[in-house]
Amino acid sequence: MTTPMRSQYLAIKRQYPDIIVLFRLGDFYETFDDDAKTVAAVCDVVLTSRPVGKDVRVPLAGVPYHAVDGYIAKLIEAGYKVAIAEQVGSEPPKGEKLVPRVVRRVVTPGTLVEPGLLPEKANNYIVALVVEHPQVPGTSEAPGTSRGAGLAYADISTGEFATTEITDGVDVLRRVSEELARLAPAELLYPEKDPRRTREASDVQSAICNLQSAIHVTPYAPWRFEEETARQTLLAHFGVGSLAGYGCEGQPLAIRAAGALLQYLEDTQRDGLGQLTGLRTYSTAEFMTLDQATRRNLELTETIRGGTVQGSLLGVLDATLTPMGGRLLRRRLSQPLLDVAALNRRLDRVEAWYHDAPHRAELRGILRGLGDLERWVNRCVQGIALPRDLVGIREALARLTGIRALAERSVDGGIRYWVLGIDGPSPIPNTQSPIPNTQYLDPCPDIATLLANAIADEPPATLATPGVIRPGFSAELDGIHLATRDAKHWIAGLESVERQRTGIKSLKVGYNKVFGYYIEVTKANSELAPENYIRKQTLVNAERYITPELKEYEALVLNAEERVLELEGQLYREVLAQVAAEASRLLATAAALAELDVAAALAEVAEANRYVRPVLADDGVLDIKAGRHPVVEKLLTGEPFTPNDAYLSPDQAIVVLTGPNMSGKSTWIRQVAMIVLLAQIGSYVPADSACIGLVDRIFTRIGASDEIARGQSTFMVEMVETANILHHATNRSLLILDEIGRGTSTYDGLAIAWAVVEYIHNHPGLRAKTLFATHYHELTDLAERLPHVVNFNVAVAEQGDNVVFLHKIAPGAADRSYGVHVARLAGLPKAVVSRAQEILADLEASGAAGPRRSVLAQPTVFQLPLFSAVDPVIAELRALDVNALSPLDALNKLYELQQRVR
Ligand SMILES: Nc1ncnc2c1ncn2[C@@H]1O[C@H](COP(=O)(O)OP(=O)(O)OP(=O)(O)O)[C@@H](O)[C@H]1O
Ligand SMILES: [Mg+2]
Incomplete structure (x- = not known):
């Protein structure tokens, strides 16, 4: 025989066999059987057992209901789904023993709504x-x-x-x-x-x-x-x-x-x-197509190392102040447009706020801390909004008045149009769009008034505590409060009244959940208790009494409290429903706020970082004057960033860029891609001027990233990505190729690189705008053979033995690599550097045939000094490649080193 509760649970569990069922029991969500074992392990809670019939016990693990969000988060993160079975009502229906329970929600990674669990x-x-x-x-x-x-x-x-x-x-x-x-x-x-x-x-x-x-x-x-x-x-x-x-x-x-x-x-x-x-x-x-590799290589929304927003393009760009603005900007950055007119509309908005710094500052002052109107309204629609969500909506709406007021003061027709709508005092003069502006700030006065009247100034967190509804909103609610006030007053005064009446100075009036209100008299004084006291409980040192009158007032107070909670719940649901009914207006307003936030944020970033409005066209020409890398320029601390031009057109389609290591090749080719991308999301760009012929895709093939996890070698990945580019690029695409062919032997690499450039140049319909950074100086010959290929290089200045990186892009091919110089900067041992210089000099003299035997026959001789200057343990520590060690290896190594110095 199983208990009725067990049967109820099993009936629910049968519908969700693969999902963890959280079963509401009083103040806990309980889980049973295998679910309990999982929950105990994942959430680190105690696994116990519970009787479910005669001599039968099943595993049980529970989590307190008020902290359930955190536990759900852990379960979801661990890859589980969670069904939440709630009680329906608080009393069993007539003739039944159990409160019915139903599954209200199944939480899966894609269906989270808890504010604490969402970015x-x-x-x-x-x-x-x-x-x-x-x-x-x-x-x-x-x-x-x-x-x-x-x-x-x-x-x-x-x-x-x-x-x-x-x-x-x-x-x-x-x-x-x-x-x-x-x-x-x-x-x-x-x-x-x-x-x-x-x-x-x-x-x-x-x-x-x-x-x-x-x-x-x-x-x-x-x-x-x-x-x-x-x-x-x-x-x-x-x-x-x-x-x-x-x-x-x-x-x-x-x-x-x-x-x-x-x-x-x-x-x-x-x-x-x-x-x-x-x-x-x-x-x-x-939309512009961006594949995974390009999103990653350009570090659009997160860095490659670390995966943080900080250090990514979004990190530089995101000056938004509201969550919905932040989400809109992120969406835009992931989805650049291909439509000049649409982009110009976005840029118009940015420009308006760019030129009106005082009003922008005012707007941003209001947006700061405005909160997540969009998600609050959605929670109303879902019927799960908490009192604080409604307060959020109320306060957000209150702020709109300020935004509308500043728009009315603004002389910019655009600002008035976007904020105030078509009915504003002066729509911008030459809007061509006949569609009415539906996306303006609707202050929703009806909702604002409703929330102001209905919800208390600082309501409790949940409806379990009375006080959510503001006095004056419901006559019925006020009536209950009034009636109980006297009773409360009476109880509050009872202690002093009874002390006087009985003469017992230590008499106390108290309350507990089991007996309700009581009068407490110490044992020593219990003789003095008047006749009408009814003894209820005997403690070690005291007696507790009630009186019929006290019970009457108590009933008034307690029933009223229950009634208040019930009535508040009902009123609250009505308010929610009214807000939900106007959700479309509220959401349009949230969307308009997001637009304003993004436009003002981009204007802010543009001014702070000296960006300009790009000129957009469909002519296939990229002409950037004094462009800068938006992220690198921020990271440089000492020296200033050197701006560089870039020009690409159907006639000058392919740039072969050579230059020493560390000179700025990769930086430049990426910055061109980023400027194009910024232009195509409707942002200002880091340059003195920029004419951007829109591109349909940006492809990047950059550096060697290790893909061992994917089961492909570095070179294989490089070739797969290159193949993809060659298959899918069009003459409207922008190709960023950084050192293709580097991952294999020099000759193979050179041959492949050469053939790739030829293919891009000659393939009908391709000739995509291409920036190709390479260390293969041989590739500079291509400019002489192919009419649409040009050479550029990054200039350096030599000062004696030292090389100064100028980071300046100039026409023509580079002549040297200075790789050995960079090796010295990086701290390679002196002996290695000078030996490398020797071999290099010889190689340069003898051509590609390899160093001559005479050089190779005289390797540097290392002599160990009698007293080694460096402790071998330290030497070994220095030489250790920490990145290549597994945690276990690292621990073993540490142990071994310690043993040696002990
Ligand atoms: N225009 C610039 N102004 C100032 N500093 C720059 C500029 N371009 C690059 N740098 C600095 O030089 C560093 C190296 O640049 P980058 O990685 O682009 O060199 P590279 O030529 O691609 O080198 P390698 O051939 O080794 O790949 C950057 O991290 C940056 O600090
Ligand atoms: Mg590079």
């Missing part, structure tokens, strides 16, 4: 992916086979929901992985492996594995991805009869992905998905 300035995306007939990279499939992919994504904490269909035939998987790289989703839904299609699954798996960030992949039943199921789900959710309004009619793969995603979200969010108010269908062709 503020980044979205938390969940993606659904469906792929048809994918192509295995590297094999050729018969042309004409239809293949494509549908990819949908959502962030339920902000309400974003979008879908796309990728059908450009040849290269679906690659495009998919580019989108995944952009979105960096926390969770990916993919049709469960169908045994008939293992190849498909493994291809996609490998495409996903190639992404750097670990994505949690959730297999989902294939029928969920079927077109009809998916379509019906979408139609039902939006309450429409056709998907045409969302732009995805006729795109079955986009529908399948979006519909499957929606089903999954419905499965996990039992309280509804009101925040998903629309679906945006987009095409990846609207």
Whole structure:
């Protein structure tokens, strides 16, 4: 015989066999059986057991309900999903013994909404992916086979929901992985492996594995991805009869992905998905394509080493002051545009704030600390907003008045238009767009008033404590408060009244949960207790009494408290519903705030760092005067950054850049890519002037990064990436090639590099704008053979034995590498440096045939001094390559060294 509780639990658990069920029991969420073992191990809580019937006990582990967020975070991080079973009401229904429980929410990595578990300035995306007939990279499939992919994504904490269909035939998987790289989703839904299609699954798996960030992949039943199921789900959710309004009619793969995603979200969010108010269908062709390698190499949103925002391009650019502004900027940086007009509209906004520094400062003063309006409103829609979220919305709305006031004072027509909307006093004179400006700051006075009247100034954190609703909002609530006030007053005065009446100085009135209010008299005085005292409890030194009157007042107070909580809960839910009903206006305002925040932030960065507005065109010419690297210029402390020009056009398409080590080659070619990228997200750029012919893709092949984890050698990775570039670049692309061919023998490398440049130059339709940094001086010959190739080099000045790096890019080829010089700077032992110089001199004299025997026959002789100047242990320490040691090896080594000096 199992207990009723056990049966209730098992009924729920059966629906979520692979998910950890947190079962609400009073002040705890309990887990049982294997779940309990997992929770105990992952969350470091005690594993106990609980009787579930005669002589039967099962493992049990519980976490306190008020701290559950932290435990959920640990479980999610450890790769588990969590279903939260809540009690429904506080009393069992008539005739039943148990309070019913249902699963309210299933928390998965992609469906987090807890503010504490989400990064503020980044979205938390969940993606659904469906792929048809994918192509295995590297094999050729018969042309004409239809293949494509549908990819949908959502962030339920902000309400974003979008879908796309990728059908450009040849290269679906690659495009998919580019989108995944952009979105960096926390969770990916993919049709469960169908045994008939293992190849498909493994291809996609490998495409996903190639992404750097670990994505949690959730297999989902294939029928969920079927077109009809998916379509019906979408139609039902939006309450429409056709998907045409969302732009995805006729795109079955986009529908399948979006519909499957929606089903999954419905499965996990039992309280509804009101925040998903629309679906945006987009095409990846609207945006500049950036693959994973390029995002990484250019360190757009995080550094390669360390993975921090600090030190990345975003780190320099992000002066936003609100979380929604931060998220918008990050999205923009991941998705540069290809449309001159749209970019100019963005730049107009930046320019307006750039020129109006006083109002910008005022705006930023108001935005600072405004908080996350977007996520608060979404929490209202989901019905999970806490009192502090409503206070946040109220305070944010209150700040809008200030922003509107400053816009009214501004002389800039644009500022007035964006802030005040089409009805503002003076829309900008020559807006061509006939569409009304729907994205202005709507102060939502109705909501502001409601929240001001309904919610207390400083409400308690949860509805478990009374005081959330402001006095004056509800006559009924005020009535209860009034009625209890007298009773409370009476109880408060009871102690002194009774002391006087009985003459017992030490008489006390107290309260505890079991007996309620009582009068306490010490044992010594208990004789003096009056007749109407009823003894309730005897303690060692005292007696506790009640009186009928005291119980009456007590009932008044206690019932009132319960009634207050109930009524406040009800009023609160009504307020939430009213806010939720206006969510679209509030969210439009949040979006407008994000736009303002980003524009003002970019203006701020532009002024602080002396950036200029780029001139955009579609003419394929890049003309940058005195450009700078936005990140490196910030990192330099001593010397100033040397600005450099760059010019690329269809006629001068390929630059072969030579120059010594450490001279600034890599810096320059990256900075050109970054300036183009900044221009194409609508930002000012670090230069004196910049004309940017928009590019459709930026490709980078940079340095040797170790990919042992992927099971490919350095050189293999380099070649795979180069192959990809040559296959996919167009004449509108920008190619950043840093030392291609370096990873193999000199001759192989040179030969490959040479052939690559020739191919880019000669291939019809290619001739992409290319910056090629290399140490192969032989490549400078190409400029004489190919009309659209030019040589540039980085200048250095020689002062005796020393080399001064000028970091100045100049036309022409470099003549020397100064590698040995850099080796000395790096602290290679003197003997090695001078020997290298000897061999180098000989090599230069004898040509590439190798050093002559005579030189090699006289190696430097090392003589050990009689008394070694350096302790061998220290010498060994110095020579140790710490990076190459595993932690265990390091520990062993440390142990060994210590033994030797003991
Ligand atoms: N324009 C510049 N102004 C000032 N300092 C610069 C400039 N360009 C580069 N530097 C400095 O020189 C360092 C080396 O630059 P970079 O890595 O671009 O050299 P490189 O020519 O690519 O060297 P290698 O051939 O070894 O790869 C940078 O880290 C930076 O500190
Ligand atoms: Mg370099």
